[in-house]
Structures are given as structure tokens and as C-alpha cells.
Amino acid sequence: MSVLVVLEQRGGKWNRQSFEALAVGQRMAEAASTNLQAVAMGGSVDALAREAAAYGADKVIALEHPLLNEYTPDGYTAALEQLIRDINPTTVVFPHTYQVRDFGPKLATRLGQPFVSDVVDIRVESGHPVFVRQLFQGKMNADVEGAGAPALLSVQAGAFRAAQAGSSASPIERFEAKIDPGQVRSRPEAPFREGQRSIDLGAAEMIVSVGRGIGEKENLGLVEQLAEALGAELAASRPICDSGWLPMERQVGSSGQTVSPKVYVAVGISGAIQHLVGMKGSKTVVAINKDESAPIFESADYGIVGDLFEVLPALIEEIKKVKA
Amino acid sequence: MKIIVSVKQVPARDSALRVNDDGSWLDQSDLTYEMNEPDAYALEEALQLKEKLGGEVVVLCAGPQRVQQTIREALAKGADRAIHVEMDEGAYGDALAVGRILANALQPESPDLVLTGLQSDDMGYGQTGVILAELLGYAHATIVMEVEPAGDSVRVKRELEDGWYQNVVLPLPAVLTIQSGIKKLRYATLMGIKKAKAKEIRVISAARVEAGTSIERVYLPQKSKQSQIFSGEPKQAAQQLVEKLRFEARVL
């Protein structure tokens, strides 16, 4: 009996979300008075396993195979299926990353289990875990039960405080997985970035960020005026960049830039998690949205509930007044 | 090339969401519905592939009677025919249960490609495509931005985190989950709407499957952060905000 945490690395570096998953694993192991194992997987993971051993697991499992050198859903699923069947954990915890989105549900289906994805909170009620997930892009929460055994879950980025490295080192054990090259059907090519970024929003002190609430490209002038009045850089949510209204390099979020300005003003942005992860390091967050239940207000220090087409002109005027 | 697009009908993005009396789900009386946005992009990709390579686009959609409106929309945009897996309102279970129902309907079609949106705007599981691939024994790729079929394989551009991308080659048949925003969506033309009326919608009943997890309760998230919200007249709210930014946050 144990709780297993599947850590994620790319190119020999740990994805920091792994340690948030590890903290959740710790909590679940404590609640069930069972031990905690963490698995490091890849082509060669010696150094990574040693690093992970400082984070308080009872055991770190090194799962190495030449076919795990590059991530493929087939390779990862085959290897983890064997490990899980071998150690028979009660719970398996993953970080909710793009990679886990890619193979987690496949692995769960292989095991005949549901995959409780993107969990933001966990309660234990009369001995059973209740997992909290978000619905409607964060507008609603749901309590989910009946995940069975092993319960397979992934945890949302930033929802749990990460485990910290300590001074003790967990023992490291090897696990041999058999993967046949014929099992791995996809052929991944080298990852790449597109074009050079000419704007580093990461260094900006003030950012005005615009979302789909702006309605039309022609209305962008209004947020440009606000940015100008504040002396702020202009940024946007993904749909604005997808539509080509602003260049891709101004996109904030999990697939765009990560920013941490002194002030981040979100105009007509709902606050989906993929946007929030890119701006949650901002010191002061201001949200302007006509929907008082928009999730962005949850992350805001100050908010104005109202129609941006009425609020922005008033705000621009006020700012000009105090700056004059 | 035979392409199946699995689409879902979800509450419209600007719906007012109210929890029902016993807290078990939403009050459905005041909901309007639309095609799940990422699925609309999956459909668009399928239609463009068909225009380039020929073949057939089949729409697969599970849900109660109301989803036929979404199916009609897909047919009006250019899909050739549809399969409607009839299910009772609310009786959805988890992603694996729905995946099994969809896989059952899909299997006899033997498609070359299956496209779905990368997640639904209501449940947000982001799992259906991946589960379908595993149940059908197909290869898959998620968060796909570009699709280039070449003979018996397909090369796709996947999105990774932080602005990274990766091309991956998969053998056919394959399941791809499509990212929102990758193409410009078409509108249904009047001609398309007219033609859709003559297109086949095969209604089949859902396979009986067991759901693993259940949603016990839905509720509005509790505010954890102390936010100061101004909701008065725009001018007054703007003054209050500027005051806070000057004297409390000290950034102006």
C-alpha cells in the first residue's frame, strides 16, 4: 500500500509543478498512514532521482529506459502501467501539465480507471477522499467522489504549496520496465520556438491586458489609451492573439509569456487558469469585467464590475487628472 | 480520407450559471446551448482537410434531443452526415464512461482520423480524445495546432508550454485533439442550412456503461483572496480605484 507521485522532467530539469504534486502525495499518504513513493522517469535519471530524494518521499523510483528518452504517450503509458501494476498503489498523483494531459487519461483508461484531472483541493470525509475540480473554466466548483483504487488524479498548477527540499535523502530504487520499440507509434521531432520575441513583457512594471470582452479589433484603441495613460505595456489573453488583433508575443499565460509587473490591469478577461498562471506573480492585480462572478476577481486586489466601454473612459480621465 | 469529428453541446459561454435546489447540478431551465468552442475548431480543421483531400466528414455527438441543434449546425457548415448517440439529460458520468459510449458508436465507422476539441468548456476534463484513442487502439496527439496528412501517416504540430512547439508524426488511424483559435471559423451559409435538412442523422442509443466517479455537489467557489470590488457608477468606481492605486498600492 502506498501513494505514488509521478514527477515530470524535461531535458534533465524538474518541472516545478512536480513538487506541488509531491506535496499532495505527502498529504494523501499521511491521511491514509501509508508510505509515499515518487517516480523519476526518462532515458537516464540518476541526477534527477538524487535531487528528488531530498523532498521527503519514503522512496524514489528510478524508471529508466532508452525509449523514455523522448516523451511519447505510448512509452510513458507502457512504463507506468507496469510500475503501477507492480507496486499497486492506492493513489497516483500527477502534476496537471500539458504532458500529463497527453498521457494521463490513456494510462487511466488502460487501467480501467477514471482520471480525476485538474484537482484544486482535496478533503477527506469519513475516510474517503473528495476531490474538488473546477467546471466552466473556473466559474463553478464540483466535489467528485468514487475515484476507486488506484485513484488517479492530476493537480492544478499553483493550487497546492510545493514540497520543500530537506536535508535527508530517500533511498533510490530502480524499476525495470519492458518497452518494445514497436509499441511506440508516434515519432516526436525536436521542440522549437517560433520567431524571436521582440518584447519582453516579463520586465514590464505595468501591464494593461485585454481579453475577449473588448469585442472587436476596432475597440482596441480604448485599452491602448489606458495603457498610455498609465505608461504600461499592452498585453492580451489568447483569443485576442489567436484572432491576430495583437501579435502572439503579447500573449500572457501558460502558452505565452509569464509576467510579474507591479500592476496588472485585466480588462474583459475572464480569468481562465491558463491565463492566470501567466500573471499570478503580479504584485497588484486590477480586474475590470461586467460579470461579477468572473473568476478573474478571485485573483484581483481591486476590481470594477461594469461595462468596460463605460469604465475605461472614466478611468483614463481620472488617471490623467492625478498624473497632471 | 474519412474523418469523424466528435463534438459536444455545452451551455453558452455567457450563460448565467445557477446551482439547482439540491446542489447536484445547474438549474437547466435558464441555460442556452452552443457547440463547445474547441470542437468548432476541430470541425473547421476536418472540413478544410476534406476540401484539400476529399473524403467524408462525419459528426458524432452524444446527448439529449437538444444536441440535434448543434448537429444541424455542423451539417450546415459542411459535414456530410451525423451520428447522434441519444442520452438522457444529466446522465453523463465521467469522461471514461462517455468515452466508452462514443468509442462504441465510432468503432464500426473505421475512420482514418478522429478529431475533437482539446477540452470542453463545461466539464473541462480534456480527456475524451485521449480516452477514445486508447479504447480504439489508435495513436493520438493532443493540443494540436496544425495537421498535415501524408499517405498512411499524419504530421501534427503540438503546442507545448511556454511558447514551445513540437512536430510529431503518427500512423493512421489517429485521434487528434484540436486547440482553439487555430483557423478562422466559417459560418453556415443559407445554402448550407438548406442542404443540411437532407443530410442523414443516425440516432443510436447509448451503450450501457458504468460511471466510476460521480459529482456529489456543485457550488460557487469561495473567495479566498480579499478583493476590493467597486460596482457603483463608472465615474465613481474609477475615482475609488485610482485613489486605492495611489494611496494603498502606491503605484500611481
Ligand SMILES: Cc1cc2nc3c(=O)[nH]c(=O)nc-3n(C[C@H](O)[C@H](O)[C@H](O)COP(=O)(O)OP(=O)(O)OC[C@H]3O[C@@H](n4cnc5c(N)ncnc54)[C@H](O)[C@@H]3O)c2cc1C
Ligand atoms: C492548453 C491551453 C493553453 C492555453 N493558453 C492560454 C494562454 O497562454 N493565455 C490565455 O490567455 N489563455 C490561454 N488559454 C485559453 C483560456 O483557457 C481561455 O479560453 C482564455 O484565457 C479566455 O480569454 P478571455 O478571458 O479573453 O475570454 P473569455 O473567457 O471569453 O472572457 C471574456 C470576459 O470579458 C467579459 N466581458 C465581456 N464584455 C464585457 C464588457 N463590455 N465589459 C467588461 N467585461 C466584459 C466577460 O464577462 C468575460 O469574463 C489556453 C487554453 C488551453 C486549453
